[in-house]
Amino acid sequence: MDLWTSFGSLLGLFAFIQTIMPVEYALGRLGSSLFDYLSWYNYFEVHEIVGINSNDLYSWVQIYLSSTAFTSAQRATLCIPKNSKKTNYTLANSGKVCDKFKGANVWWQHISDEYRQSQISFWGERPDEKRYYTLQISKRDRDRVLQDYIDHITTQAKKLEFLNKEKQLYTNSRSQHNYEFNRKPWESVPFEHPSTFDTLALDTAKKQEILNDLQEFMRGKEFYHRVGRSWKRGYLLYGPPGTGKSSMIAAIANFTGYDVYDLELTEVKSNAELRKLLIHTTNKSIIVIEDIDCSVNLSDRAKRKKEKTTSEMPAKPKGEDEESRVTLSGLLNFTDGLWSCCGSERIIIFTTNHIDKLDPALLRSGRMDMHIFMSYCTFPAFKILAQNYLLISDHELFPQIEAIIDTAMMTPADVSEILIKKRDSVTEDPTEALEVLIEALKAAKDKPKANEQGDFADGSKGVEATDMP
Ligand SMILES: Nc1ncnc2c1ncn2[C@@H]1O[C@H](COP(=O)(O)OP(=O)(O)OP(=O)(O)O)[C@@H](O)[C@H]1O
Numbered sequence: 280m281d282l283w284t285s286f287g288s289l290l291g292l293f294a295f296i297q298t299i300m301p302v303e304y305a306l307g308r309l310g311s312s313l314f315d316y317l318s319w320y321n322y323f324e325v326h327e328i329v330g331i332n333s334n335d336l337y338s339w340v341q342i343y344l345s346s347t348a349f350t351s352a353q354r355a356t357l358c359i360p361k362n363s364k365k366t367n368y369t370l371a372n373s374g375k376v377c378d379k380f381k382g383a384n385v386w387w388q389h390i391s392d393e394y395r396q397s398q399i400s401f402w403g404e405r406p407d408e409k410r411y412y413t414l415q416i417s418k419r420d421r422d423r424v425l426q427d428y429i430d431h432i433t434t435q436a437k438k439l440e441f442l443n444k445e446k447q448l449y450t451n452s453r454s455q456h457n458y459e460f461n462r463k464p465w466e467s468v469p470f471e472h473p474s475t476f477d478t479l480a481l482d483t484a485k486k487q488e489i490l491n492d493l494q495e496f497m498r499g500k501e502f503y504h505r506v507g508r509s510w511k512r513g514y515l516l517y518g519p520p521g522t523g524k525s526s527m528i529a530a531i532a533n534f535t536g537y538d539v540y541d542l543e544l545t546e547v548k549s550n551a552e553l554r555k556l557l558i559h560t561t562n563k564s565i566i567v568i569e570d571i572d573c574s575v576n577l578s579d580r581a582k583r584k585k586e587k588t589t590s591e592m593p594a595k596p597k598g599e600d601e602e603s604r605v606t607l608s609g610l611l612n613f614t615d616g617l618w619s620c621c622g623s624e625r626i627i628i629f630t631t632n633h634i635d636k637l638d639p640a641l642l643r644s645g646r647m648d649m650h651i652f653m654s655y656c657t658f659p660a661f662k663i664l665a666q667n668y669l670l671i672s673d674h675e676l677f678p679q680i681e682a683i684i685d686t687a688m689m690t691p692a693d694v695s696e697i698l699i700k701k702r703d704s705v706t707e708d709p710t711e712a713l714e715v716l717i718e719a720l721k722a723a724k725d726k727p728k729a730n731e732q733g734d735f736a737d738g739s740k741g742v743e744a745t746d747m748p
């Protein structure tokens with residue numbers, strides 16, 4: 280064997296090794312430059328996080344690989360998320376898969392660097408997990424194939440996501456360690472709440488008004504762009520317990536098909552953490568803060584002003600106290616500030632039982648676009664419940680119910696409880712359920728109603744949906 284033949288075989292072996300493992304990652308910098316120069320291949324890294332933002336391409340690659348190319352993966356991770364019906368496939372750490380596109384072979388490898396020792400801090404905190412895909416493509420095919428291949432992946436992944444999409448319900452994870460929070464600030468389960476606008480007991484006109492508002496919002500991309508506003512909408516749902524605020528949120532999620540981020544504000548340690556949570560929400564989502572009056576000291580701004588003017592003591596310096604919890608201004612920035620524009624097509628919903636306890640800053644025009652009062656059960660709302668639970672749209676006892684339901688001030692939750700307990704599923708006769716309801720309404724009517732929970736200033740019947748200018 281002459282010298283040239285041995286050199287040729289060596290190069291052949293070299294090329295073969297490269298197809299099975301990207302060895303240059305193991306070599307030092309110098310070696311790797313030389314290797315890059317001699318290599319038949321180019322390598323592209325697609326990182327999960329770029330700067331402080333998540334990388335859409337990483338998600339598209341993940342979705343794409345979990346379907347088409349997966350049949351040939353030698354090492355994969357399988358999981359069925361809690362309450363989900365589907366199996367999720369992802370490439371295992373260092374798992375490799377080959378794909379073909381326009382006659383070219385390309386290889387994907389998934390890398391997860393969990394412990395980068397060099398970044399362990401003095402305090403011993405573990406660093407973030409760094410995850411990325413490496414795309415290996417031959418230099419010969421690169422210019423011909425690369426851009427088209429990336430476009431192909433994105434298109435396919437969007438189609439797959441649409442076909443497989445299960446709405447998710449996210450909640451902010453309670454984490455003792457920063458590295459865990461940074462890695463995964465939200466935990467999710469599939470969203471399966473059955474409430475819809477059909478099952479929601481609300482006056483028809485108001486229901487239609489809310490539906491129209493949502494529809495206009497969803498097709499409003501050009502409008503929001505033209506008028507220079509970020510594409511988001513805020514709803515404040517207020518009313519006594521059991522009037523359907525949470526059911527309304529579920530109905531909005533089912534109507535729009537958006538994911539729901541249920542933000543537990545009391546678990547958020549600082550305004551900075553709140554901002555980070557916001558950054559990690561996706562477009563087309565609903566961000567919910569329930570019982571906003573209980574979650575954060577919403578009158579702190581007013582209080583602090585008062586403290587400043589009345590007390591002789593110097594005002595508290597900005598310091599630990601302010602950084603260790605979420606403040607009203609942090610929350611206002613979350614809903615309205617520059618960071619709130621880092622995504623689009625977002626709905627923000629606050630709920631409260633006590634609208635009078637909220638700081639006026641939260642209620643001012645343009646902040647929450649619509650204030651929706653969820654009231655006690657009215658007759659039109661009762662008719663929807665009767666249809667849902669008893670499958671009837673009319674009955675000889677209805678006039679009696681209509682005569683007293685407004686003064687009884689029972690919540691839809693109370694009415695539903697009676698109908699669900701007393702419905703006769705054997706004979707399907709609704710009479711007994713309606714009679715029990717009439718007795719309950721009469722008893723409720725005679726109960727003193729002074730200063731019920733919530734102390735609603737308007738105390739009116741029906742849903743007062745106020746469009747803010
Ligand atoms: N408007 C409504 N339409 C249909 N069902 C309702 C309505 N309001 C209440 N219910 C029924 O009562 C239950 C409780 O309602 P929901 O949790 O939506 O009330 P809420 O206003 O969020 O109460 P809270 O202020 O205590 O959170 C629901 O599961 C639903 O069955």
Ligand SMILES: [Mg+2]
Nearest residue numbers: 524525526569
């Ligand atoms: Mg609720």
